[in-house]
Amino acid sequence: MSNVKRVYSFGNKKAEGNGKMKELLGGKGANLAEMNLIGIPVPAGFTITTEVCTEFYTHGKDGVIAMIKPDVEKAMKEVEAQMGMEFGSTTNPLLMSVRSGARVSMPGMMDTILNLGMNDQAVEAVAKRSGNPRFAWDSYRRFVQMYGDVVLGMKPQSKEDHDPFEEIIDEMKAAKGIVNDTEFTADDLKEMVARFKAAVTKQTGKDFPNDPWEQLWGAVCAVFESWMNERAILYRQMHKYPAEWGTAVNVQAMVFGNMGDNSATGVAFTRDAATGENIFNGEYLVNAQGEDVVAGIRTPQQITIEGSRRWAKLQGIGEEERKAKYPSLEEVMPAVYKELDEIQNHLETYFKDMQDIEFTIQDGKLWMLQTRSGKRTGEAMVRMAMEMLSEGLIDEKTAVLRVEPAKLDELLHPVFDKEAVAKAKVLTKGLPASPGAATGQIVFFADDAEAWKENGKETILVRIETSPEDLKGMNAANGILTARGGMTSHAAVVARGMGKCCVSGAGAIQVDYKARTMTIGDVVLKEGDWISLNGSTGEVYEGKVATQAADLSGDFGKLMDLANKYAHLKVRANADTPRDAKQAFAFGAQGIGLCRTEHMFFEGDRIKAVREMILADDEQGRRKALAKLLPIQRGDFEGLFEVMEGNPVTVRLLDPPLHEFVPHFEKEQRELAAEMGVSYEKIKEKVEALAEVNPMLGHRGCRLGNTYPEITEMQTRAIIEAAMNVKKKGIPVHVEIMVPLVGNHKELKYQKKVIDATANEVFAERNDKIDYLIGTMIEVPRAAVTANEIAEVAQFFSFGTNDLTQMTLGFSRDDIGKFLPEYLKKGILKQDPFQILDVKGVGQLIREAVFKGRGVREGLKCGICGEHGGEPSSVEFCHYAGLNYVSCSPFRVPIARLAAAHAALKQEK
Numbered sequence: 001m002s003n004v005k006r007v008y009s010f011g012n013k014k015a016e017g018n019g020k021m022k023e024l025l026g027g028k029g030a031n032l033a034e035m036n037l038i039g040i041p042v043p044a045g046f047t048i049t050t051e052v053c054t055e056f057y058t059h060g061k062d063g064v065i066a067m068i069k070p071d072v073e074k075a076m077k078e079v080e081a082q083m084g085m086e087f088g089s090t091t092n093p094l095l096m097s098v099r100s101g102a103r104v105s106m107p108g109m110m111d112t113i114l115n116l117g118m119n120d121q122a123v124e125a126v127a128k129r130s131g132n133p134r135f136a137w138d139s140y141r142r143f144v145q146m147y148g149d150v151v152l153g154m155k156p157q158s159k160e161d162h163d164p165f166e167e168i169i170d171e172m173k174a175a176k177g178i179v180n181d182t183e184f185t186a187d188d189l190k191e192m193v194a195r196f197k198a199a200v201t202k203q204t205g206k207d208f209p210n211d212p213w214e215q216l217w218g219a220v221c222a223v224f225e226s227w228m229n230e231r232a233i234l235y236r237q238m239h240k241y242p243a244e245w246g247t248a249v250n251v252q253a254m255v256f257g258n259m260g261d262n263s264a265t266g267v268a269f270t271r272d273a274a275t276g277e278n279i280f281n282g283e284y285l286v287n288a289q290g291e292d293v294v295a296g297i298r299t300p301q302q303i304t305i306e307g308s309r310r311w312a313k314l315q316g317i318g319e320e321e322r323k324a325k326y327p328s329l330e331e332v333m334p335a336v337y338k339e340l341d342e343i344q345n346h347l348e349t350y351f352k353d354m355q356d357i358e359f360t361i362q363d364g365k366l367w368m369l370q371t372r373s374g375k376r377t378g379e380a381m382v383r384m385a386m387e388m389l390s391e392g393l394i395d396e397k398t399a400v401l402r403v404e405p406a407k408l409d410e411l412l413h414p415v416f417d418k419e420a421v422a423k424a425k426v427l428t429k430g431l432p433a434s435p436g437a438a439t440g441q442i443v444f445f446a447d448d449a450e451a452w453k454e455n456g457k458e459t460i461l462v463r464i465e466t467s468p469e470d471l472k473g474m475n476a477a478n479g480i481l482t483a484r485g486g487m488t489s490h491a492a493v494v495a496r497g498m499g500k501c502c503v504s505g506a507g508a509i510q511v512d513y514k515a516r517t518m519t520i521g522d523v524v525l526k527e528g529d530w531i532s533l534n535g536s537t538g539e540v541y542e543g544k545v546a547t548q549a550a551d552l553s554g555d556f557g558k559l560m561d562l563a564n565k566y567a568h569l570k571v572r573a574n575a576d577t578p579r580d581a582k583q584a585f586a587f588g589a590q591g592i593g594l595c596r597t598e599h600m601f602f603e604g605d606r607i608k609a610v611r612e613m614i615l616a617d618d619e620q621g622r623r624k625a626l627a628k629l630l631p632i633q634r635g636d637f638e639g640l641f642e643v644m645e646g647n648p649v650t651v652r653l654l655d656p657p658l659h660e661f662v663p664h665f666e667k668e669q670r671e672l673a674a675e676m677g678v679s680y681e682k683i684k685e686k687v688e689a690l691a692e693v694n695p696m697l698g699h700r701g702c703r704l705g706n707t708y709p710e711i712t713e714m715q716t717r718a719i720i721e722a723a724m725n726v727k728k729k730g731i732p733v734h735v736e737i738m739v740p741l742v743g744n745h746k747e748l749k750y751q752k753k754v755i756d757a758t759a760n761e762v763f764a765e766r767n768d769k770i771d772y773l774i775g776t777m778i779e780v781p782r783a784a785v786t787a788n789e790i791a792e793v794a795q796f797f798s799f800g801t802n803d804l805t806q807m808t809l810g811f812s813r814d815d816i817g818k819f820l821p822e823y824l825k826k827g828i829l830k831q832d833p834f835q836i837l838d839v840k841g842v843g844q845l846i847r848e849a850v851f852k853g854r855g856v857r858e859g860l861k862c863g864i865c866g867e868h869g870g871e872p873s874s875v876e877f878c879h880y881a882g883l884n885y886v887s888c889s890p891f892r893v894p895i896a897r898l899a900a901a902h903a904a905l906k907q908e909k
């Protein structure tokens with residue numbers, strides 16, 4: 001046990017640890033060591049390892065102190081020697097900071113304690129040696145406050161509780177007519193310390209500890225204890241970080257940014273975290289300590305002149321006033337600034353990533369206190385990765401891995417103007433169902449959205465929920481807002497497919513279709529009122545908030561080319577119309593993995609022919625209606641094939657229950673009856689007869705084609721004729737015909753017979769031929785387990801993971817909202833299986849089907865076409881499962897392409 005190293009010293013450009021030891025020393029400790037090793041000025045100190053944190057929970061407080069005491073005392077001696085001061089001295093006291101630091105930065109952990117070692121004797125010594133009593137007492141009162149809050153439990157547990165320290169400060173400010181903390185005199189601060197300590201005694205029943213070593217052990221143990229506080233545990237659960245990691249404790253000599261006007265403290269980024277621009281930027285405060293800069297006590301100033309000018313411009317402050325009141329560090333302390341600029345360059349070049357740094361200037365001398373890779377927006381992420389690549393800082397693979405696929409989403413949709421949105425009033429919040437920014441006038445009916453658009457108006461379609469009949473209106477509107485429905489509701493799925501902004505499930509909204517109003521609390525909005533939606537946050541704003549189009553130029557394109565270079569999986573799109581296909585192609589789709597033929601049925605007048613077909617009495621009647629649909633469908637397919645220029649296009653035969661297409665209200669039923677020349681009663685009766693108890697498990701999918709083969713005939717003819725027409729124009733075509741909802745290989749066999757026969761008929765008529773594939777969706781669990789039988793017939797598999805998830809888990813996609821929140825809370829489910837593939841269950845079925853299918857048909861082409869096809873972790877699964885491609889909605893294509901590259905590169909490692 002004695003040869004385990006528990007304490008690692010650093011200081012004066014030497015260190016026992018290094019930057020690679022994040023697991024043992026925590027992120028902060030490892031980088032403090034590394035900064036020393038590369039010659040950057042860092043106050044001396046030592047790190048107590050994360051393993052000691054674990055030991056703290058088995059050996060207890062006294063056990064652990066006994067265990068590390070000799071090492072800590074030895075390390076403290078080294079710090080004393082380097083600083084020429086002594087911890088606990090009454091004449092030349094060394095003061096320390098105590099900082100927590102797990103391997104990843106974690107909110108909820110203990111706050112930093114500064115100026116530890118301060119006591120009634122030390123404060124006098126500091127005052128005397130510095131000749132600055134105000135500084136000495138300011139340091140003391142900060143220490144009592146921080147130590148009281150963090151170690152002695154003085155911090156109020158909730159916002160409503162009063163904070164004894166803040167109360168004292170407020171009282172003293174009022175009594176002395178003071179606005180700013182900096183106006184307190186040394187005597188004021190002395191009084192404050194006395195009052196703080198009295199408050200501690202009153203609340204805890206114990207005097208504030210005067211002994212520096214007692215203070216230190218109290219602080220160290222408080223860091224370990226904070227590892228198990230409720231907030232930290234919750235955060236770890238959310239991010240799936242194990243409790244075994246533990247936190248390290250960094251004990252470090254203090255440097256003082258509050259020593260006077262030649263001292264300061266600040267935070268900075270080596271590049272702009274919002275835009276990615278390669279410009280050093282940050283903020284500082286003169287005569288301040290610790291996190292005053294971010295705490296908003298005073299207005300911090302910009303570090304560079306350039307940054308300061310940009311800031312002043314935004315604030316509407318003129319150059320003269322800026323220079324006088326808010327000068328940059330570059331202007332105030334040019335020499336220190338120059339050194340800081342060199343260090344930030346050094347750190348970024350060394351760590352090869354944008355750094356988020358913290359520093360303090362003590363009486364004109366610069367000290368670095370922290371460096372880490374900085375957080376950034378999606379836009380900045382892409383720009384930095386590509387610029388660092390062209391600067392030669394990182395290589396291609398690193399650049400690809402630097403960009404989180406999900407973050408790309410922020411770049412693909414129109415966005416709100418940053419300033420405009422900051423001023424906007426938030427009416428309510430729903431689910432961020434489909435990202436982007438949209439603004440328009442409220443309409444409550446899909447027809448209105450269309451009609452208003454024809455009149456040149458911009459609309460937001462507000463519905464309780466949407467249905468397939470609303471499709472055209474959804475398309476016409478700028479955005480969709482629903483009161484009900486989750487992330488996979490009809491509105492959400494369709495909107496994502498269209499790349500249209502959508503906020504769903506905004507439960508606070510009451511929609512009154514009759515009155516044409518929506519009510520949120522006591523705000524009533526009428527048809528025609530302007531609102532704006534933020535599909536990336538779920539926020540709904542009052543009025544018209546300015547938007548701007550997404551910019552997909554330069555860096556984005558370069559990143560996508562790199563993704564293609566390293567990905568194994570191909571990425572296709574789910575697209576039903578030539579317009580969607582064009583969008584998908586522009587985003588780099590390598591084919592269409594799913595064209596839902598029925599989505600075209602609602603366009604224009606064709607729904608009439610569809611209804612005629614559905615409501616026909618017999619085969620003859622159906623054939624008559626189908627004949628009307630044939631040229632329409634053929635036209636649609638021609639458009640699609642032309643756009644895709646020889647990339648594979650998978651067309652799915654009719655899938656939904658027919659009941660979805662017929663009119664449900666008397667008025668429309670009467671109109672239809674008149675058009676078809678039959679009685680209203682007859683139509684009504686037919687519609688009722690089509691109703692099913694469980695339509696999702698009813699007469700749909702290949703069951704339609706197997707009971708009404710003439711539908712399959714018509715669709716096949718439309719597909720084959722379209723392909724031949726396009727081919728004639730000299731455009732290559734690659735057709736895949738897909739039979740939905742097969743559970744039994746005979747279902748596919750029967751459909752294949754019809755398809756082949758029809759195709760041969762067309763070939764004979766035209767005295768020409770084209771190649772086509774016949775495959776099936778694997779979406780019924782039985783199909784997955786009998787994949788060997790199905791692969792005898794199918795030339796490709798496409799996993800329809802929406803239905804496959806629904807049927808494997810037995811969860812209705814439309815009803816999961818009723819129990820999902822509770823299941824997530826209880827931990828029965830870790831995530832929504834309709835968003836993130838259930839790898840253990842559904843994933844296992846996919847693996848089995850691929851294995852069995854390829855056992856029968858070597859190299860069987862396999863893909864996935866559910867909503868999961870665009871979700872990064874599910875794409876990774878598809879890579880490992882050996883699929884050939886994923887197919888997702890057009891706006892998710894870039895995300896899937898990048899996720900596919902990540903999967904391949906991670907596997908390489």
Ligand code: ADP
Nearest residue numbers: 097099112252253254255290291358360369370
């Ligand atoms: P966090 O993890 O919340 O950033 P830190 O441990 O980095 O907490 O401490 C917060 C701030 O406290 C630092 O940015 C720095 O301003 C101040 N600080 C920490 N250690 C010292 C020190 N040794 N000397 C002076 N200031 C310090």
Ligand code: MG
Nearest residue numbers: 111112291294
């Ligand atoms: Mg902090």
Ligand code: MG
Nearest residue numbers: 028358369370
């Ligand atoms: Mg910090």
